[in-house]
Amino acid sequence: MSLPGLDQEASSVAVVQEQSNTITLKPNSEWRYEVSNDETIKVKLIDGFAEIFGTEISQNIEYTFRGPLKSCIFTYRGCKLQFSGDPSSEYVSEETTMPIYFNLHTLLEEQRKYVTAQNLSRKPNDRLKGPRVLIIGSKDCGRTSLARILVSYAQKMDRQPLLVSLNPQESAFTPPGVLTGTPISEMLNVENINLGETITTGASFYHQKQPIVKYYGSESLEKNEPLYKYEVSRLGVSCLSRLEEDPIVGNSGLVVDTPPLSIKNLNIIENIISDFEINVLVVIGNERLSIDLKKKLTKLNNPPSDPSKKLNLVKVAKSGGCVEKDDSFIRSRQQRVIKEYFYGFDKIVLSPYTITVAYNEVILFQSTNTNEFDQSLIPSADSFIPDSSNADRKGRSTMNFFSRFEPSESSLQHCILTMVNPSQLDLQKYLYTKDDSGLMEDVANSSVLGFAYVIGADDSKERLRILIPQPSKQLPSKVLILTDYRLASYFGGRSVNSVEMPSSGSLSPDVAPGSIKPSKKVSLNSCQRVDQVPRLTKIVELKSCKNHHKTEAGILPE
Numbered sequence: 397m398s399l400p401g402l403d404q405e406a407s408s409v410a411v412v413q414e415q416s417n418t419i420t421l422k423p424n425s426e427w428r429y430e431v432s433n434d435e436t437i438k439v440k441l442i443d444g445f446a447e448i449f450g451t452e453i454s455q456n457i458e459y460t461f462r463g464p465l466k467s468c469i470f471t472y473r474g475c476k477l478q479f480s481g482d483p484s485s486e487y488v489s490e491e492t493t494m495p496i497y498f499n500l501h502t503l504l505e506e507q508r509k510y511v512t513a514q515n516l517s518r519k520p521n522d523r524l525k526g527p528r529v530l531i532i533g534s535k536d537c538g539r540t541s542l543a544r545i546l547v548s549y550a551q552k553m554d555r556q557p558l559l560v561s562l563n564p565q566e567s568a569f570t571p572p573g574v575l576t577g578t579p580i581s582e583m584l585n586v587e588n589i590n591l592g593e594t595i596t597t598g599a600s601f602y603h604q605k606q607p608i609v610k611y612y613g614s615e616s617l618e619k620n621e622p623l624y625k626y627e628v629s630r631l632g633v634s635c636l637s638r639l640e641e642d643p644i645v646g647n648s649g650l651v652v653d654t655p656p657l658s659i660k661n662l663n664i665i666e667n668i669i670s671d672f673e674i675n676v677l678v679v680i681g682n683e684r685l686s687i688d689l690k691k692k693l694t695k696l697n698n699p700p701s702d703p704s705k706k707l708n709l710v711k712v713a714k715s716g717g718c719v720e721k722d723d724s725f726i727r728s729r730q731q732r733v734i735k736e737y738f739y740g741f742d743k744i745v746l747s748p749y750t751i752t753v754a755y756n757e758v759i760l761f762q763s764t765n766t767n768e769f770d771q772s773l774i775p776s777a778d779s780f781i782p783d784s785s786n787a788d789r790k791g792r793s794t795m796n797f798f799s800r801f802e803p804s805e806s807s808l809q810h811c812i813l814t815m816v817n818p819s820q821l822d823l824q825k826y827l828y829t830k831d832d833s834g835l836m837e838d839v840a841n842s843s844v845l846g847f848a849y850v851i852g853a854d855d856s857k858e859r860l861r862i863l864i865p866q867p868s869k870q871l872p873s874k875v876l877i878l879t880d881y882r883l884a885s886y887f888g889g890r891s892v893n894s895v896e897m898p899s900s901g902s903l904s905p906d907v908a909p910g911s912i913k914p915s916k917k918v919s920l921n922s923c924q925r926v927d928q929v930p931r932l933t934k935i936v937e938l939k940s941c942k943n944h945h946k947t948e949a950g951i952l953p954e
């Protein structure tokens with residue numbers, strides 16, 4: 397006997413639990429799941445199309461997701477998933493913000509098309525740049541997820557955008573504590589979201605990413621805000637020159653992910669806008685922040701003479717799936733990323749190298765805590781202009797971003813160090829002198845070569861045992877900078893019995909390269925083409941649209 401009304405309700409739910417581990421998703425719905433620390437779930441797409449933060453997953457390939465993890469699998473057209481393992485939480489939601497994010501992608505793609513067409517008739521030094529997008533919002537509002545979605549969709553359209561991560565707590569493609577800029581020319585690794593494959597991880601199924609990495613060393617912006625701004629500006633210079641030199645990347649633009657920022661961090665936001673020549677500022681789910689930013693940025697900036705530098709503010713909704721990442725979740729993920737940097741994971745096993753170096757063979761720096769030095773030495777925000785003119789460099793050289801320290805067991809045991817390469821200096825002379833003039837600035841301007849882990853420091857023998865990722869009898873660089881990250885104990889060589897590589901499988905993307913033809917009439921609730929939207933005259937709010945219409949490529953939100 398059935399109760400009146402219940403049948404009707406049951407048929408409207410998006411999920412049908414056919415077996416205990418099979419999930420059927422209706423179009424435009426997502427399966428959200430959480431995996432606890434050290435737990436693993438395996439998921440297979442057995443029918444239809446699905447994606448993880450914009451990256452397509454293949455049918456009949458088993459994907460392994462290791463905790464701690466909070467994530468989702470979304471489908472535009474409906475799909476059937478099978479999973480094994482024990483997620484700590486899992487449910488299906490139809491309240492997705494993906495169509496909104498897709499609309500934002502369409503808006504950016506329109507701008508890329510416009511820029512590509514314009515650049516055909518322009519000289520190399522006069523080329524326009526594709527959209528430069530900055531994503532901001534409060535903690536856990538989904539900035540990183542949106543950044544991944546936007547670069548993945550762009551990559552599916554055969555673009556090569558730069559993914560810039562300015563959040564040292566969760567650096568992209570590296571261990572934490574650094575700022576990165578990475579050209580995305582191939583799909584992202586959905587199983588290993590933070591790290592993925594880089595050139596240090598050897599042969600892999602996924603295309604290896606080659607980030608440019610700048611040191612910051614901490615996740616607290618307050619600890620050394622001048623250094624943070626400085627490194628952001630140096631990364632900005634590198635990223636913009638990549639956009640200028642490489643026409644494919646230049647037409648594709650860049651997407652900048654940030655730490656949680658509020659209106660109190662206006663100074664940092666303004667710096668990022670100028671350092672990366674941002675022209676699309678996306679605020680996630682924070683009405684107050686977008687209104688405050690509109691007021692402040694309109695007041696503080698005169699309209700630029702160059703129309704391609706106009707700044708447009710776009711407000712998008714926060715996904716209901718975004719979950720708060722507590723401190724223990726963040727720490728466990730960071731520890732896992734660091735271990736994987738040295739040892740790889742089940743599918744790509746790495747063998748790091750242990751070397752021994754004498755205390756007097758290395759030059760060690762640590763980031764200065766700004767609370768500890770003379771505030772009058774901090775240059776004003778205006779001096780962090782991405783410009784390498786001599787006057788500017790001279791001004792900065794008075795700034796002590798770093799302090800040198802002597803190696804000892806108490807200061808170095810189990811610490812993570814970054815290796816930087818100030819190549820233009822005769823380092824030998826700095827090994828035996830305390831005069832750091834010239835060295836500090838060179839260190840601040842260098843890129844990070846890689847990371848090292850101090851297994852042990854022996855004060856009696858004055859020797860360090862260091863783990864490095866590449867085969868070498870000596871350190872690739874004698875200049876090392878301390879980060880705030882330590883591992884509780886030496887994690888030792890992990891033994892892994894089998895090395896399994898996923899077979900390639902054929903991809904049938906929801907958004908196949910070149911297959912989507914954005915509707916000529918992109919109806920985005922008052923959105924105009926990004927480069928035509930007047931500067932901050934109106935906050936554009938992207939909304940999802942319930943109606944869909946068929947295109948050659950499939951379903952496209954109207």
Ligand SMILES: Nc1ncnc2c1ncn2[C@@H]1O[C@H](COP(=O)(O)OP(=O)(O)OP(=O)(O)O)[C@@H](O)[C@H]1O
Pocket residue numbers: 426428429465466467468534535536537538539540541542563566654655656715716717718719720721
């Ligand atoms: N639709 C969704 N369903 C399930 N989980 C999601 C969804 N969107 C985001 N998440 C998860 O929510 C968490 C927060 O998202 P994300 O890391 O993108 O936010 P953030 O704003 O970058 O965070 P932070 O402030 O820590 O930098 C992440 O673990 C992410 O995987």
